[in-house]
Amino acid sequence: MTSTSATSATGSIISALGAGSGIDMAKLASDLAAAQYATRIDRLTAKSEKLEAQISAASEIRSMMLSLATSLGDRVRVGDLSAQPSLDNAAVASAALSGTSRPSGTFSLEVEQLARGQMLASGSFATRDAAVGAGTITVRFGTVATGSFAEDMSKPGVDIAIAPGATLEETAQAITASGAGLTAYVSDTVDGARLVIKGADGAASGFVLDVAEDPADAGLSALAWQPGSATGTLLQEAQDARVKIDGLSRTSPSNTLTDAIPGVVLKLSDTNAGAPTTVRFADAGGAITGAMQDLTAALNEIAGVLNEATNPLGGDLSRDSGARALRQAFSALAGRVVMPGAADGEPRTLSDLGLKITRFGTFELDPERLAETLKRDPDGVAAMFTNGVTGVYATFDSLSRSVSAVGRPGSLAGSLSRYNAELARLGEDQAELAEDQEETRARLASRFAVSDSRIVGYQSTLGFLENQIAAWNADKG
Structure with a gap:
């Protein structure tokens, strides 16, 4: 196929050599240099455009995976999937999750004195x-x-x-x-x-x-x-805080108590000696169905982009090992064990939460399967939504980290690093080629300038001779 740049340059040369119109030597030199380098420039441009498309596709998928893991983590830590603590007597203390464990049940709290x-x-x-x-x-x-x-x-x-x-x-x-x-x-x-x-x-x-x-x-x-x-x-006088948790006394040099109740940070603000209050935790079970619906939708959004990018017929990442590895991981998500320590009969996979994958590589949620699991083992399901080293969040966080691991050649981040390096080298090659083309143009322009000077001289001589001949013919007449 004749390149666009090559065709344009050739047409310009023909125009510059128009019969009887004179020759624009500067333009001729520029067009000849462009024609000489057009094929190589087009080849580098095509490679550059392909790399930019690959970088764009890989960056989008990596960003989507990071966004999914981040939003899921936020919901597990402080959002609707967290077992947020509350006190019946909020004047005594405020409570927040420490993140060290997932608390459950209820605790009594009696503040006998504050630290000061x-x-x-x-x-x-x-x-x-x-x-x-x-x-x-x-x-x-x-x-x-x-x-x-x-x-x-x-x-x-x-x-x-x-x-x-x-x-x-x-x-x-x-x-x-x-x-x-x-x-x-x-x-x-x-x-x-x-x-x-x-x-x-x-x-x-x-x-x-x-x-x-x-x-x-x-x-x-x-x-x-x-x-x-x-x-x-x-x-x-200086004094420690003194509290009773479930009737057991303890002291603290600070009014902030971390993990005195496992997984909870208490900030004491008043005393309630003789009138214990209750610390209880929100039930995240009602939010899990909505979270699984959101997760399924997010996975389908990522899968759509991933499937298009890895399409063997023209996908920008059809040969990318990182994208193929992620697609393979997606195909095994439903059956992936996210709670390896779960006992027999307890929920342990995403399919137990109703997640299914179709033959088209997309995801569906089976609400009946999810409802059955929630009914059978609500605590087991709740345990899958923590910020610990196992569970739903840990699974997607690990997947996002593997996608973003720059040091792994087989990851998307590794591919991005390689594509960017190749694009930088192409940029250097294009700059070098542009310099060579300019040198060629300058060299041709210099040669053509000499030729142009000679042509002007020849035309001047020719004009003199024509005038002499015309004069001779006039005398004879």
């Missing part, structure tokens, strides 16, 4: 801009209780340097910025300005203040504090 941090106030100063003296404040950590201090030797003390002339306000800023985990501010009370220091939650986060003051700028010792000292006021 130590709060200490200094003696009064005239104003917040009053100088406090210079030296070093050393913060030591431990448990402050019943007028005593038990230092936690695993926590190193923190030294805070107070410069000469520092004010109470500047001292508060230095304490906050020290990295000791304390926050400090100045409170303008009716008795004067007082430095307030607050520690982290938990009984072991209590603290004392030792002071080594600068004799040349005395006064900082007024901020020293030990249990029972007269230089400050203990506004609040």
Whole structure:
């Protein structure tokens, strides 16, 4: 077949050589160079277009698989397929899933006390801009209780340097910025300005203040504090949270408890001593039918694109190993075991959830099969929709990861990497060919310019001779 570029270039050459019309040497050089390289340019262009189509098809399928796995994961973790916790008394705490396990059943929760941090106030100063003296404040950590201090030797003390002339306000800023985990501010009370220091939650986060003051700028010792000292006021002792879960007591240095109830994060906000509340979990069973309908529709959408791309008669990915591997995985999806640890009689495959594959490579949902499985073993079905290492989500997440694994030559991502590398090489070849064509055009143009100059000279001589002959003939007449 004669290429479009070659045909166009040949036609231009014939036009440039039009009888009696003169020759456009620059255009002739350009058309000859184009004709010489047209076949190779067309071949590279065709390869480039094919690669771009393959990249587009592979990218679309990979993106669709990632979108399916992501949306399914979101529904399992925090959406309608998750067993979201709730409390009968929502004022006591908020609850969310931790993701470590799938909780079920009910739990009683009694919050006897909340965790809190130590709060200490200094003696009064005239104003917040009053100088406090210079030296070093050393913060030591431990448990402050019943007028005593038990230092936690695993926590190193923190030294805070107070410069000469520092004010109470500047001292508060230095304490906050020290990295000791304390926050400090100045409170303008009716008795004067007082430095307030607050520690982290938990009984072991209590603290004392030792002071080594600068004799040349005395006064900082007024901020020293030990249990029972007269230089400050203990506004609040540090304490752990104390709760009862199903009647069993436990403590926590924080008001956030992770997996105290398996699979749940509790954030305590109030106490309910003597009046336990119930933590219960939403039943995701009602959402599973809708989720399977959505999954079937999504699989059909992907299968449609995949089947078209791998069609032996003109499919962009008909010879792509990654696309063929995914199509083969799709053909085995219905019977794939997604719960390898399931006991005999428990649901273990997607076909148990009603998923079927047709002879056309598309999917159908058998609602009766799904309803029968849900009725027979609702807990087993619910267990298939978790974010663990097995189950429906894990299956599609694994499939999506295998499709996106760049390091695997047989994956779609591996194919994409190869196609992009080939396209880059083609781009270099096209650029090199364009340079060669331009060099050829320039060389021909230079030669034709010489020829054109000679032709002009010949035409000038011919015109002179014709004029002479005409003059001679006139004289004879």
